[in-house]
Amino acid sequence: MNESVEELYQMVLQGDRRAISRLITMVEEDRPVAREALRLLFRRQERAHVIGLTGPPGSGKSTLVARLAEHYREAKKTVGIICVDPTSPFTGGALLGDRVRMQELFSDPGVFIRSMGTRGSLGGLAVATNDVISILDAAGKDYIIVETVGAGQLEIEIAKYAHTCVVVLMPGGGDDIQAIKAGILEIGDIFVVNKAEKEEASRTISDLQTMIETRPPTTRGGWRAPVVATVATEGKGISELSQGISKHLFYLKESGTLEEKNLWRMKTELVEVLNQRVERKVGVLLEETQAGRAILEKLMEREIDPHSAADEIEKLLLRNGGE
């Protein structure tokens, strides 16, 4: 380390890809320097439009991300891409669908691509993802696209990061729209039926439309989530998708819900950071201190129940100032 935080920060602001990459690695390794840089970066106003893409594996998310990024590049916009895969401990481009196209994007200085996998907890991944969004935003990216591998809870979590959440589905025989978790229907601001060249697509689209119309009203207010048909491999429907995404941001601004949404995003980010800290501290307390081990023993002996044990732990944490 022979550069100062200030230097690193300045380089990130200029969009220097190596500096961005280095800072993200520091964030993942949870280094104190990263904290300092993030503190500097965070004073800036958020500028980027953060777009989340989620949906079942194989539905074509990565292919769509590549196409969408190309579309934005043609409009001279810069793009950050984050692939979040909790099932993969590897980083790099390994999870990206269309390798050849992705290669082109990788070598484009207006695009920054990063894959993230869990090294620790899912909560840790959420925190790191938010930090990477802040970094790419400060680096001046106009759009930040977050692809989440459709794996359980995380596909729902994506709504917390994004201004606009795109749910990607594909046509399948008969009743599989019904099988889609209610949660994922709930979070979609825009729905994509990809692989729309397939025969069953029109059925999937109309089923989806019916389900969207009957979903309960939420914070989305007056926004009607559109269903966009795409064939990502052929680039069909990409401009419709990008129009939908812009319209949604416009809606958020016009209706005054953007601020509400940002408050909610900020709050959930804060809670995630706090959760991660508490989890660590509790871990240390239980595993490395006499008092913690004593509580565990009493719990095992059933002298106390988990709620009372938690009361004791809470007291200990507060007394020690959490240290």
Ligand SMILES: Nc1nc2c(ncn2[C@@H]2O[C@H](COP(=O)(O)OP(=O)(O)O)[C@@H](O)[C@H]2O)c(=O)[nH]1
């Ligand atoms: N037939 C067809 N295949 C597609 C389409 N879009 C993507 N694919 C293919 O579907 C597979 C999964 O795509 P990928 O983007 O990796 O999906 P992801 O797992 O959701 O990220 C790949 O082989 C793609 O080439 C499409 O519109 N039509």
Ligand SMILES: [Mg+2]
């Ligand atoms: Mg993918």
